[in-house]
Amino acid sequence: MSALPTSENFKANAHAALGDAQLQKALGHVRVNFIERRASAAAGLPEFEALRDSARDIKNHTLAHLDLYLEAYEKNVTASGGRVHFARDAKEACALIVDICKAEGARNVTKGKSMVSEEIGLNAAIEAAGMAAVETDLGEYIIQLRGEAPSHIIAPAVHLNKEQVEADFRRVHTALPEGRNLDAPESLLAEARGILREKFLDADVGVTGANFLVAETGTSIIVTNEGNGDLTQTLPRAHIVIASIEKIVPTLEDASQILRVLARSATGQDMSVYTTLSTGPRRASDPDGPRAYHVVLLDNGRSAMLGTEFEDMLRCIRCGACMNHCPVYHAVGGHAYGWVYPGPMGAVLTPSLIGVDKGGHLPNASTFCGRCESVCPVRIPLPKMMRHWREREFERHLSPASVRYGIGVWAFFAKRPALYRLAAGIAMGALGLLGSARGRFRKLPLAGGWTDHRDMPAPQGRTFQSQWKAKGGRTR
């Protein structure tokens, strides 16, 4: 029961997003805060670039030996009293988690923030089995109240303004006095803290994701600022970790290399508030902690990405820097991408996980400006991979007829340079003449996608190639 994608409707989604005043106001926070904070944190650590190389190399090494590290990890989890379960796909992962919850006799399940749980549609599966699933990260809690998906992988409610949150709290928290003041973000936070504290204490099972799985020790690591992940996993009878297979790192040393680039790239903090290393269930002498510890390892298409041109994407540590720096994300927000993972990383990962037929529009939502790659802490060549997807989309005849016809016409001329120069010369000359009066066109046939929103500058009358030739190939 995977979350249902609407990525096929990216164009319509993006149009709607551009006209949404609330969303545009909220996106203003992304454009400023995340970028400045990351830049300042990166500049504050002289070894930052070397650590990015190190993080990339650790991930590459681990992916090349993933089968062996998974076996080592499994052995060490088992040795510490935990249990590892493998899931081929979303449905299997949900079934495993629901079965564990049922075996625990659970009624209330709390959840730490986990993108993989969004990917597999876990909340719906838990609820369909008659149990309550409560998101405890503040942003996730807010969007759960609204029946929405996260619009950002580390700031799920970044598309909302505080007035919207206030309205949701008044709608749902009906046991609280109507006249209470919720003007400030502080009062909204205090109210959520009070409500969720009860949920933490009532929970039977806690589900969290993992930022890292350490093969050396059989440890899962989560990184949070709120402490919700810790209350989720410490208080209930059972802790279930849901994580995808590429979260493995060999050693604690490898984890700390990547930790140093994770928070700096994500929120611009040197270190998140809570980095928690969990190894197995409560020990005989422990006064607290879960009595059962399970890890569900999800594949869901990832093993098929190994050895392909999309393998590099499996290095992703889900920091969100690529979307924070993406002009397309800034313009349309995360929901327009139509599934779980937005922004550049989503544009590459989504077609891999749900198919290029459903997610093929997303790699086209890029200006190829390259900012995503320039800030990626594990140096994923995101623009190159979006180009790979465009090629695949074209090869599979999934792009629209007008695009295919246009590319076909262009290719015909491109393969015949003399004809290309002649045709381009005639076209530029004609357009130059036609547009010489105003210097620009307000409408052009076949170019409505451009001229509906802005004027097309008129060509000066000569092609680039002819000007280049006239200058004898000199740049000045």
Place this chain on the structure above:
Amino acid sequence: MTSARDDVLSNIRRSLGVTGHEAPRIAAVDERLARAAPGVVPARGQLDPAARLALFRAQAEAVQASLAVAASAKDVPAEIARYLRDNNLPATLRMGADPRLAAMDWGATTLAVTRGPSAGDDLNAVSHAFAGAAETGTLVLVSGTDNPTTLNFLPDNHIVVLRAADIDGDYESVWTRLRATFGKGLMPRAVNMITGPSRSGDIEQKLLLGAHGPRRLHIVIVGD
């Protein structure tokens, strides 16, 4: 029907073009797990003890923790009593069975001390840290009867005692310390790295303290 485990592993091996039995691959993995080599370690933490303490303090205060230095362990209860009084907090304190805390003379203060994990109704708690990492002002706490994990998260005000001698420059030194205490490859149930009090930026990106965990984090460094 093959198991999901076998399918996932064999899919990985097919994609990688390996069988899983190649000796060089196995040796590479074994060696890396055994050696646990440090990678790039920031120069900023490579300091003498006094400078390391100063860095720890600056980093912890930069993330809104407060910090006081007690000359010796016997001065800790008075410092904690002062902190609670100065912040108009009730004179109560929950703690685990840590022998270093147990050895302190709490009777010399007016604090009402209770012991054990938290069930959610303790306003103030004190824990003893396992170590600190100066590079980011990070406290490292380990689970167990001595310092129950619930004390780190449920109380509103968390006070953590840290010996100056346990402040390392970097995370790698903390891993070395963990291995020396618990054994290579072995870990306590939970290792909590704590860098400042709980916070959230989920509403309009405005940073607010006290999201779900403690609203205040006070660190008491013990000199000797």
